[in-house]
Amino acid sequence: MENKFADVIIDISHEKVDRPFQYRIPDEMKSELKVGMCVRFPFGNGNKMRMGYVVEIKDTPDYPEEKIKELSQIVTENLPMEARSIKLAGWMKHRYGGTMIQAMKTVLPVKQEMKPVMQKEVSLVVTQDVACDCLAQAQAKKQVGKVRLLEALLSGATVNYSMLTSKLSVSPQTIKSMEAQGILRVESFREYRNPIRFAEGRTEKKELTPQQQRIVEAFLRDYDEGNRKPALLHGVTGSGKTEIYMQLIEGMLMRGKQTIVLIPEIALTYQTVLRFYQRFGDVVSVMNSKLSAGEKYDQFLRAKEGKVKVMIGPRSALFTPFKELGLIVIDEEHEPVYKSDAMPRYHAREVATELARMTGACVFMGSATPSLESNYKAQTGEYRKYVLSERIGDAKLPEVELVDMAGELKSGNMTMFSRLLQEEMRKTFSRGEQMMLFLNRRGVAGFVSCKACGHVLKCPHCDVSLSEHKNRMICHYCGYEAPKVTKCPECGSKYIYGFRAGTEKIEEKVKEMFPTARVLRMDADTTRKKGDYETILAAFAAGEADVLIGTQMIVKGHDFKNVTLVGVLAADLSLYASDYRAGERTFQLLAQAVGRAGRGAKEGKAVIQTYQPEHYSLQHCIAQDYDSFYEEEMTYRRLMDYPPSHHMLALLLSGADEAETERCARFLAESIRRERIPVRVIGPAPASIGKINDRYRQVLYIKHTKEEELIRTKDVVERTMEGNEEAFKGVQIWFDFDPVQSY
DSSP states (O other): OOOEEEEEEEOSSGTTHHHEEEOOOOOGGGOOOOTTTTTEEEETTTTTEEEEEEEEEEESSSOOGGOOOOOOOOOOOOOOOOHHHHHHHHHHHHOOOOOHHHHHHHHHHOOSSSEEEEEEEEEOOOOOHHHHHHHHHHHTTTOOHHHHHHHHHHHHSSEEEHHHTTOOOOHHHHHHHHTTSSSSSEEEEEEOOOOOOOOSSOOOOOOOOOHHHHHHHHHHHHHHTTTTOOEEEEEESSOHHHHHHHHHHHHHHHHTOEEEEEOOOOOGGGHHHHHHHHHHGGGGOOOOTTSSSHHHHHHHHHHTTTTTSSSEEEGGGGOOOOEEEEEEEEETTTTTBBBOOSSSSOOHHHHHHHHHHHHTTTEEEEEOOOOHHHHHOOOOOOOSEEEESSOEEEEEEEOOEEEEEHHHHHHTTOSSOOOOHHHHHHHHHHTOEEEEESSSOSSSSSEEEEEETTOOOSSSSSSSSSSEEEEEEEETOOOOOEEEEEEOTOOSSSSSSEEESSSHHHHHHHHOOOTTOEEEEEEEOOOOSTHHHHHHHHHHTOOOSSSEESGGSSSSOOOTTTEEEEEEEEEGGGGSSSSHHHHHHHHHHHHHHHHHOOSSSSSEEEEEESSSSOOOOHHHHHHOOOHHHHHHHHHHHHHHTTTSSSSEEEEEEESSHHHHHHHHHHHHHHHHTTTOOSEEEEEEEEEEEEEEEEEEEEEEEEEEEEEHHHHHHHHHHHHHHHHHTTTTEEEEEEESSSSSSSO
16 A cells, blocks of 8 residues: 655644655554544654644655654543634645635634733731731821731722832832731732623613514524424514524523634624623624734733633634533525635635534524525525524615616706715714715725826726826725826826825815714724724714724615715716626615615605616615615626536636736636536636736636536546646636635
8 A cells, every 4th residue: 555644733823734744554553544634643752642633634745755654543531622724724725726725824813822911909817906906007108008018908808909109109029028018919910801891781682573583492492302404584684684693692691611703804703792792791792804913812812711702703703612601693695705715715604604514503694685506405405594584673764765866966966965965965964864875885985087188097016997096096906106197197287186086075066065964973983993884983983973984894784763864976886897786786785775765764765866877686675675786696696607506616727927827818718628527717817806916817717517527627626736736826716616706
């Protein structure tokens, strides 16, 4: 039997996972050993037995065979928590491609161990009488520090050490000497960095509607009976999906289980965490990219030690090291941000399903506009489906009106606000109510062009236009910056301007129209610093502003009872994307935006401005009819063999040499065709953005009804590249299954 070799890692702290050691696999292990397994092996000069994880299995050694030691055994009992993470990483490598190291760095969200924050507390170890005697002696001797110390200890059970030394000016020597005399003791304890700092105040659980109650009871009954099939909750905006999540979490806590709650945007963290914290208290924590390294590490430890029972956060929170995971909630499951844009390009929904299978947990997804993939799986029986068709209490779905902006232009209205929207804004101000104005764009300008010759200023390193921001022109792909131009470099004309249709421009116009209006703007430019999201949202929730202007982050999941008007400007911008999901994205985005209005006792209204009023996405949005939209959109998907009726694999190649990148792409396409895998290969062709940061991009699309055939295709591509390393030198490749964007 031919020898096989395993690359193993010993220390899986994030910064050390790229240091594997190679071992020979004994014959008796060859059929059983898999990537991700935990193994024992002799390590170092003394051959001390260590434990580690298999990250790759190879047919040929990387070192002289006589120098390679042999694995000792596969560990199957009392596996450490890390074993589950490594196993999940192995599944992700197989499913999405890339290297095991890339997968492991994904599932290990904490990069390195951080120095703990230690606190000290001082308490009396003698009786009150003895302490009073000591105090009297200190007062007689005018020992001021000792007097302050004893007075503080006599007034409370324990006193913080730093408070004694800073605020009371007690010297460490005084504390040390009294500790030596046996009067007091100093105890050290670890203080976990906690990113959640809310004022105390608990809220009781709300009484559920009959619809909500039926869903909660059915889900928990199925869970107890062992039915762990993923569940999809389709609930209209304002129907109480979050309350269902909280009731299910309560059910998990009663069963001794822990819960991960995924949310799509960091902007949603503040409001979501506040609601969960007020319900469940300190067992709730948060994990996201805005935390410091120390905060992340401490949340990781708190979760591992069982101090946290509910972890809330975006995609990376999925990898929280819970020992008793019972439930994974995915809120707004349709959001594209649940798909990673780095290798491995995993989808949180799919990884959550696999993690739940490994741990005996269950996935519960919710959305007012479910992704076509999830609704399709619900219709085919792969998911359970629950429906909430009405808003809570007396709240009604808002009235929606569509405005044709081409007609506005013909009638002489040259502004970005239709006459209807202006009138509704006036009414809203007069009633003392709030409004949200949404634009699917960031900053001040989209592109800079010459009105005389039509020349568009482009990035010299990328095949994209530059955007104007104040007095600079910026490329949002590579970061290239240049000063603002005053003359066209092509024809010399001075009529060169930025396309001014950003959130900042809207803010200026609102203040011109309504000088007394209190306006907040929330976009990528106003939320750069830690805490910016919370500050803006808290101010708006407290009624400190009349208008909230923003990009996509303001229309997702927020619940403001006094918002009665939502204005959508340039609603059809997202329809112009060269993406087969453009119609679905537009419907979802507008439905979410409309759903921010009228969530309290007051009726709401939404005004959608568009140049394509006849488009089916907009027409179904006005009717607020998801089911009809789904059926029409699925007709197009079936005709074109797009997901979810088919699966699709995108292969994106990137290289510094245009001709070489194209040659490699053609070589891969021919390799796939030679294997006679029954897949449809489209391309290669230049990507829609053919160059980014001086690297040329080629793309291949492969389609089939079965996912397994695309995974086979991915394996063929990886083998082809491994067997032709020199030919692919300098060319990078990414695999993207069922991409959420076109390349």
